[in-house]
Amino acid sequence: MTEQPFEWTPPVRTNFARDRMQRFARERGADRALLWVDAGGRVEDISFAALDARAAKAAAVLKGAGVKRGDTVLILLARELEWWELMLGCLRLGAIASPGTVQLMPKDIAYRRAAAKAVCVIVGADIADRVDTALTGDPIARLHIGGPRAGWGDYSALAAQAEPSEAIADTAFDDPALCYFTSGTTGNPKMTIHGAGYPLAHEITARYWLDLGPGDLMWNVSDTGWAKAAWSSLFAPWMMGAGIFAYHAPGFDGEAVLGLLGTYPVTTLCAPPTAYRMFVRSDLGTRRFETLRRCVSAGEPLNPEVIDLWRAATGLSIHDGYGQTETVMLCCNRAGAERQGAMGKPAPGIDLAVIGEGGQRLPPGEEGDIALRVAGRRPPGLFLGYRDDDARTASVFRDGWYLTGDRAFVDEDGFFWFVGRADDVILSAGYRIGPFEVESALFEHPAVAESAVVASPDPTRGEVVKAFVVLASGHGASDALVEELQTHVKSTTAPYKYPRKIEFVATLPKTVSGKIRRKELREQEWSGENRRN
Structure with missing residues (x-):
């Protein structure tokens, strides 16, 4: 079958909650929009009409909390059912939704509140204490998911009483709609802003990578705090009229995921390489996934061996894809354009290239920067x-x-x-981790004089955080100190950032100007002699 080109004619004004979700509610309201399951066995099968009604109530609750068009709302939830209706509720109001992981610590939360100038924060019980610690005395509006809590609005009670807000903001294509915090090489996480038209571009993600259409049920196992959830747990499936499957449980349980794939009619699975590595170590020979027809992976390169093992057990390939918090799907393996181990080819509508220092496209086989062409028109x-x-x-x-x-x-x-990052950002089990954040946390411990944080190879996670630590006077290296430093980082910043490896050194390599040469340490870690460590 010949692949159809992607036509990109963005509208001047658009609102995903109106132009997509409300239209589906009106035209095919009984169709499944969201099948939500939790670890306790609760099942919610929600139609487009029912979800649109929930989103209208969510918008009313947000408005009652003082949220106005253009305001930023921190949504720090895991996979609570309310996440979907609140994301849509923000869009309906023309507010800016800023999702975040529940692994954030008080310092992270305080930074996000200040940086985003957020007017409202919405959380569940697992993070509410940390928010109270971070925002003591702060007048920000607070909504709690999961029942009454002193000093907070009870979201469920407020939604039950709310008069649904029928009005939907007529937002311009480039009106800010989403704010994602993403780690960089230096400084605190940066705020990546997407406009109201961003969801429409996920038709590229849905058509060419996920291969979705009406009747499909998409399960993306990613945390809702990451932009990947916007891709595959929100916009891409609903752009094509497919349903979304969600499983709410603490942590990640590979056996539970495999069990659910055999129980529910999931047709499309998106999981990071770490998850697939866990899956292929299970007893897949006894499993049957009757409805599953497409599997995809992103976040970091996937080992060809894992693809082979998964295919041998399930008969299904895993289609690697590539994109960023700042973009939609840019490059992927798709029908008629697949090569195991490769990132794939650029998606239709995307002008992607490998370029040199002067901005020239490089010939085959020559390493360079992955770049998206922006001259002439803004890419979808x-x-x-x-x-x-x-x-x-x-x-x-x-x-x-x-x-x-x-x-x-x-x-x-x-x-x-894919060759690697051009900077020092660490990609571990699908997470982006900036070395600065870990080094800052380590520096707060009295035993640390200075440190350098780099990626280190790991067979399961692809790469993990490793810290090279120069000790302060009066402190000695020990296994106990390693554990103490790891615990300290977990309590200071989001736990997924902690250094799984720590090496004590006398000095760190530096430039003549005194800048730490992380590249030298990273190359040392990835050399053949160190792969066994």
Whole structure:
């Protein structure tokens, strides 16, 4: 079958909650929009009409809490059912939704509240104490999911009493709608802003990578705090009229996921490489996934061996894809354009290339920067910029290209092959971790004089955080101190950032100006002699 080209004619004004969800509620209201299951056995099968009604009530609750068009709302939830209706509720109001992981610590929460100038925060019981600690005395509006809590609005009670808000903001295509915090090499996480038209560009993600249509049921196992959830747990499936499957449980249980795949009619699975590595170590021979027809992975390169093992057990391939918080799907393996181990080919509608220092497209086999062409017209789904940081925004554009910060080469057939990050950001089990945040947390411990944090190879997670630590006077290296430092980082910043490896050193390699040479340490870690460590 010949692949149809992607036609991108963005409207001047758009609102996903109105133009997609409300229309589906009106035209095919009984069709499944969301099948939600939790670890306790509760099942909610929600139609487009019912979800649209929930979103209207969510908008009314937000409005009652003082949220206005253009305001930012922190939504720090896991996979609570309310996450979906609140995301849509923000869109209905024209407010800016800023999702975040429940692993955030008080310091992270306080930073996000201040940086985003948020007017409302919405959380569940698992993070409410940390929010209270972070925002003591702060007048920000607070909504609690899961029952009454002193000093908070009870979301369920307020939603039950709310008069549904029928009005939907007539937002411009580039009106800010989403704010994602993403880690960089230096400084605190930056705020990636997407406009109201961003959801429409996920038709690329849905059509060419996820291969979705009406009747499909999409399960993306990613945390709702990450932009990947916007891709595959929100916009892409509903752009194509497919349903979304969600499982709410603490942590990640690979056996539970496999069991649910055999129980519920999931047709499309998106999971990070770490999850697939766990799956293939299970007894897949006894499992049957009757409805599953498409499997995809993103976040980091997937081992070809894992793809082979999964295919041998299930008969299904795993289609690697590539994109960023700042974009939609850029490059993927799809029907008629697949190569195991490769990132795939650029999606229709996307002008992606490997370029050199002068902005020129490089010939096959030559390593360079992965870049998205922006000269002439704005690519579908590209972010609006980093909020309140014009310098950082400008730094990722060069010679008519948006620079992804990743390196690759293209082969003779046009397939992209990932080489690595161009900077020091660590990609571990699908998480982006900036070394600065970990180094800052370590520095707060009295035993640490200075440190350097880099990626280190790991067979399950792809790479993990490793810290090279120079001890302060009076402190000695020990296994006990390693554990103490790890615990300290977990309590200071989001636990997924803690260094799983720590090496005590006398000095750190530096430039003549005193800047730590993380690249030298990273290359040392990834050399053949160190792979066994």
